[in-house]
Amino acid sequence: MNIGAAADASGVSAKMIRYYEEKGLIPKAKRRESGYRDYGDVDVHQLRFIHRARELGFSTERIRDLLRLWNDRKRPSRSVKKVATAHIAELEAQIARMRGLLATLKHLADSCDGDDRPHCPILEDLGGDAR
Amino acid sequence: MNIGAAADASGVSAKMIRYYEEKGLIPKAKRRESGYRDYGDVDVHQLRFIHRARELGFSTERIRDLLRLWNDRKRPSRSVKKVATAHIAELEAQIARMRGLLATLKHLADSCDGDDRPHCPILEDLGGDAR
DNA sequence: ATAGACCTTCCCATGATTGGAAGGTCAAGC
DNA sequence: GCTTGACCTTCCAATCATGGGAAGGTCTAT
Numbered sequence: 270m271n272i273g274a275a276a277d278a279s280g281v282s283a284k285m286i287r288y289y290e291e292k293g294l295i296p297k298a299k300r301r302e303s304g305y306r307d308y309g310d311v312d313v314h315q316l317r318f319i320h321r322a323r324e325l326g327f328s329t330e331r332i333r334d335l336l337r338l339w340n341d342r343k344r345p346s347r348s349v350k351k352v353a354t355a356h357i358a359e360l361e362a363q364i365a366r367m368r369g370l371l372a373t374l375k376h377l378a379d380s381c382d383g384d385d386r387p388h389c390p391i392l393e394d395l396g397g398d399a400r
Numbered sequence: 401m402n403i404g405a406a407a408d409a410s411g412v413s414a415k416m417i418r419y420y421e422e423k424g425l426i427p428k429a430k431r432r433e434s435g436y437r438d439y440g441d442v443d444v445h446q447l448r449f450i451h452r453a454r455e456l457g458f459s460t461e462r463i464r465d466l467l468r469l470w471n472d473r474k475r476p477s478r479s480v481k482k483v484a485t486a487h488i489a490e491l492e493a494q495i496a497r498m499r500g501l502l503a504t505l506k507h508l509a510d511s512c513d514g515d516d517r518p519h520c521p522i523l524e525d526l527g528g529d530a531r
Numbered sequence: 532a533t534a535g536a537c538c539t540t541c542c543c544a545t546g547a548t549t550g551g552a553a554g555g556t557c558a559a560g561c
Numbered sequence: 562g563c564t565t566g567a568c569c570t571t572c573c574a575a576t577c578a579t580g581g582g583a584a585g586g587t588c589t590a591t
Contacts, residue, residue, distance in 0.1 A: 273537065283538090284580065303587055305538055314527065321526050326501045329577075339523045349522050350514035353505060360502050364495055370457045371491050374484060383481035391480050392470050395452050396445065404568065414569090415549065434556055436569055460546075 272298075275308035279316030289319060294333055327356055403429075406439035410447030420450060425464055458487055 276283045286306075289295050295315055298306035318339060322332045334352050338344045380390045407414045417437075420426050426446055429437035449470060453463045465483050469475045511521040 271537070272539095282579080285578080287540095288578075301587095303538080304540095305587075317528055318526050321528065323578090324501075325505060325526075326498070335523070335526065338520075339527060343518055344520075345516045346512050346518060346520035346522075347514045347516065349520045350509055350512045353509045353512070353522050357502065357505050357509060360498055360505070364498050364502070367457070367491055367495050367498075370455075371488065371495070374456060374488050374491070378481055378484045378488060381477050381481045381484070383478045385476045385478065387474055387477060389469075389475075389477035389480045391477075391484050392466070395449050395456075395466065396470060397448055397452060402569070413548080416547080418571095419547075432556095434569080435571095436556075454547090 270308040270313070272306045272308065275306075275313055275316060278313045280320040281316045286316065289316075289329075292329060294319065294329065294336065325356075326360060331356060401439040401444070403437045403439065406437075406444055406447060409444045411451040412447045417447065420447075420460075423460060425450065425460060425467065456487075457491060462487060 270278070272283045272286055275281075276286060279286075281289070286295075290297055295312070298308060298312065301307050315336070318336065319332055322335055327335065331352060335349070338349050338352070377391045377394055382388070401409070403414045403417055406412075407417060410417075412420070417426075421428055426443070429439060429443065432438050446467070449467065450463055453466055458466065462483060466480070469480050469483070508522045508525055513519070
């Protein structure tokens with residue numbers, strides 16, 4: 270299977286497949302005599318794993334861990350759960366931070382009339398003054 | 401005021417001050433004979449504005465708009481509110497997306513025992529199979 | 532044989548930020 | 562007046578994940 274077919278089959282773009290290879294996430298692909306990379310079903314499976322993990326917001330580094338665990342049939346599920354919960358905590362922290370921003374922004378926007386007059390609490394807040 | 405002092409006074413690092421200048425967010429700073437950039441209170445004020453806007457998650461491009469409005473005493477508050485609400489919508493979309501991921505991840509993590517045994521629904525989901 | 536679709540590597544760009552190197556300037560202390 | 566150390570300058574590089582494109586080689590169907 271050429272890289273393009275593997276891309277279609279996995280949902281990972283050809284560009285990113287090469288990137289993951291370069292980053293050592295996946296082993297270097299076999300090459301044909303022409304130099305073309307050649308992929309099999311196992312490779313596509315691995316790529317789909319990566320694709321799904323990216324969809325769930327895991328970073329490349331975290332996916333590296335997950336792949337190692339995935340390929341180790343004897344890993345304790347504890348190890349996997351640890352990676353997942355770490356990611357969950359990160360997501361929760363990020364969401365909490367954004368909700369804070371959102372609350373501040375909404376408050377500011379609510380207090381801004383949004384009409385033709387120049388008076389605007391949003392800019393006053395940003396400027397930290399009472400212009 | 402040297403760039404370092406302006407950085408301390410505004411909360412924006414010297415590196416980022418140069419970056420904002422290069423990107424045209426702030427006008428090119430006056431230079432002394434030595435070539436050192438020289439800042440006044442007005443500049444620091446502008447930088448604090450940027451700093452605060454970054455804290456609220458506005459992008460550089462969006463801040464460019466806000467600064468233009470800030471410096472225009474006659475802008476209608478409507479224009480400002482528009483920029484702010486656009487940003488609010490973006491934040492909300494981002495949060496919604498992350499909450500979706502979070503729900504999936506929590507569900508997966510909950511169904512994983514997290515013990516010594518290798519069976520793990522998290523990896524099964526990522527792999528899209530029933531290994 | 533030729534066209535067109537595919538592949539290769541290499542470089543560049545994004546956005547915000549930091550790090551560092553090489554070299555010039557300034558202020559304080561001796 | 563000179564040295565020292567803290568500051569400044571520009572330029573280059575790296576981060577992370579991704580896409581764009583150029584120059585050139587390969588494959589396949591007509």
